[in-house]
Amino acid sequence: MAEVTLSNVRKSYGAVDIIHGIDLGISDGEFVVLVGPSGCGKSTLLRMVAGLETISGGEVRIGPRVVNDLDPKDRDIAMVFQNYALYPHMTVATNMGFSLEHRGGSKAEIAERVKWAADILGLAPLLDRYPRQLSGGQRQRVAMGRAIVRNPQVFLFDEPLSNLDAKLRVVMRGEIKSLHQRLKTTTIYVTHDQVEAMTMADKIVVLNGGRVEQIGAPLELYDRPANQFVAGFIGSPSMNFLNGTITAEGFAAPGIVLPLPAAAQVHTGRKAVYGIRPEHFALDENGVPAEIILVEPMGSETQVTMKLGETLATGVFRERVSLSPGATIRVRPDLDNVHLFAADGGQRLN
Ligand SMILES: Nc1ncnc2c1ncn2[C@@H]1O[C@H](COP(=O)(O)OP(=O)(O)OP(=O)(O)O)[C@@H](O)[C@H]1O
Numbered sequence: 167m168a169e170v171t172l173s174n175v176r177k178s179y180g181a182v183d184i185i186h187g188i189d190l191g192i193s194d195g196e197f198v199v200l201v202g203p204s205g206c207g208k209s210t211l212l213r214m215v216a217g218l219e220t221i222s223g224g225e226v227r228i229g230p231r232v233v234n235d236l237d238p239k240d241r242d243i244a245m246v247f248q249n250y251a252l253y254p255h256m257t258v259a260t261n262m263g264f265s266l267e268h269r270g271g272s273k274a275e276i277a278e279r280v281k282w283a284a285d286i287l288g289l290a291p292l293l294d295r296y297p298r299q300l301s302g303g304q305r306q307r308v309a310m311g312r313a314i315v316r317n318p319q320v321f322l323f324d325e326p327l328s329n330l331d332a333k334l335r336v337v338m339r340g341e342i343k344s345l346h347q348r349l350k351t352t353t354i355y356v357t358h359d360q361v362e363a364m365t366m367a368d369k370i371v372v373l374n375g376g377r378v379e380q381i382g383a384p385l386e387l388y389d390r391p392a393n394q395f396v397a398g399f400i401g402s403p404s405m406n407f408l409n410g411t412i413t414a415e416g417f418a419a420p421g422i423v424l425p426l427p428a429a430a431q432v433h434t435g436r437k438a439v440y441g442i443r444p445e446h447f448a449l450d451e452n453g454v455p456a457e458i459i460l461v462e463p464m465g466s467e468t469q470v471t472m473k474l475g476e477t478l479a480t481g482v483f484r485e486r487v488s489l490s491p492g493a494t495i496r497v498r499p500d501l502d503n504v505h506l507f508a509a510d511g512g513q514r515l516n
C-alpha cells in the first residue's frame with residue numbers, strides 16, 4: 167500500500183493542453199474517485215499514474231518514488247478497465263494467475279494466490295470455467311481478481327462498471343467498496359457517474375476541462391459545492407438554478423422574489439445565481455407560488471416539475487402531491503440550504 171501524490175501534473179497532445187496542472191494528494195488506503203463529464207481528462211490522468219501515457223509536466227509519486235519515467239510494470243499498480251478483456255481460451259483460474267506466471271512465481275504460489283483472490287470474490291466454484299460461461303458480473307469479478315492477486319500498492323479503475331446493466335452496477339459497486347474495506351489498498355477510481363462517486367468515495371475529485379473544480383468528501387461537495395459547476399454536477403435530480411439579483415427584499419428572479427438567508431445581504435445589488443436542491447423545498451402555505459407542470463409519484467416521494475416565476479424547477483416532496491398540471495402550490499426554500507453563486511464565474515458567494 168502507498169500514498170499517491172500528483173504535483174502540477176500536465177498533459178498535452180502536440181499543441182493541445184488536456185490536463186492543466188493538477189495537484190492531488192491521496193493517502194495510504196484512501197479510495198479516491200475522479201469524476202467529471204466526458205472528455206474532461208479522467209482516463210488520461212489515470213493512465214498517467216499507470217504509466218500508459220507519458221507525463222508532459224509535473225510529478226507523479228507512488229509512495230516515496232517519483233514514477234514519471236518508470237515502466238508500468240515497475241510501478242506496482244494494477245488497473246481494471248471498462249473493457250476488461252479476459253482471455254477467452256483460458257479458464258478463470260488461468261486468467262487470474264496469468265500475470266503472476268509472467269513474473270515467474272512457482273505453480274504452488276500462484277495457485278495459492280488465485281485461491282485466496284477467488285475466495286474473496288466468491289469465484290471459487292467458477293475457477294475451471296471459461297469466460298463465455300460466466301455472467302457479466304462474474305466476468306467483472308474475474309477482472310478484479312486478476313488485479314488483486316498481485317497485491318499491488320495501488321488499484322486503478324477506469325469506469326469498470328459501465329458495461330453492466332443498472333442493477334448489476336449497484337451490486338458490483340457494493341462489492342468493490344467492501345473489497346476495499348477488506349484490503350485497504352489505495353484506490354483511484356474513475357467514473358462519470360456522480361452516484362458511483364458519492365457512494366464509493368472517501369474523497370471525490372471533480373474535474374472539468376482538465377482542471378480540478380473541487381476536492382472533498384462526498385457530503386462536503388454535496389452540502390457546500392465551491393462553485394456552480396460542482397453544484398450542478400453532484401446530486402440527482404440536479405440542483406435548481408435561478409438567475410437574478412440579490413436585493414434587500416429577497417432574490418429577484420424573473421417573475422418571482424425568493425427568500426434569502428440573512429447573511430446574503432452583504433451582496434445586495436449583486437447579480438447572482440440562486441441554487442436550491444429539489445429536496446430543499448417544503449410545501450408551505452406561506453411559501454412562494456409555483457405552477458405545477460408535471461407530477462411524478464415515485465411511491466416514497468413525489469417529484470414535481472414546477473415554474474418559479476419564469477424558471478422551471480424540480481421539487482422532491484415526501485408528501486404525496488395529487489394536483490394536476492396548471493394548479494398552483496406554495497413552496498418554501500430551506501434557507502439553510504440556499505446556495506448563491508456569482509453570476510460571472512459561478513464561484514460560491516455564501
Ligand atoms: N491520443 C490522444 N491524442 C489527442 N487527444 C487525445 C488523445 N487521447 C485523449 N485525447 C483528448 O483528451 C481529452 C481527455 O480525454 P479522456 O479520455 O481523458 O477523457 P475522459 O474524462 O476519460 O472522458 P470519458 O468520460 O468520455 O471517458 C479529450 O478531449 C480527448 O479527445
Ligand SMILES: [Mg+2]
Nearest residue numbers: 208209210324
Ligand atoms: Mg475515460
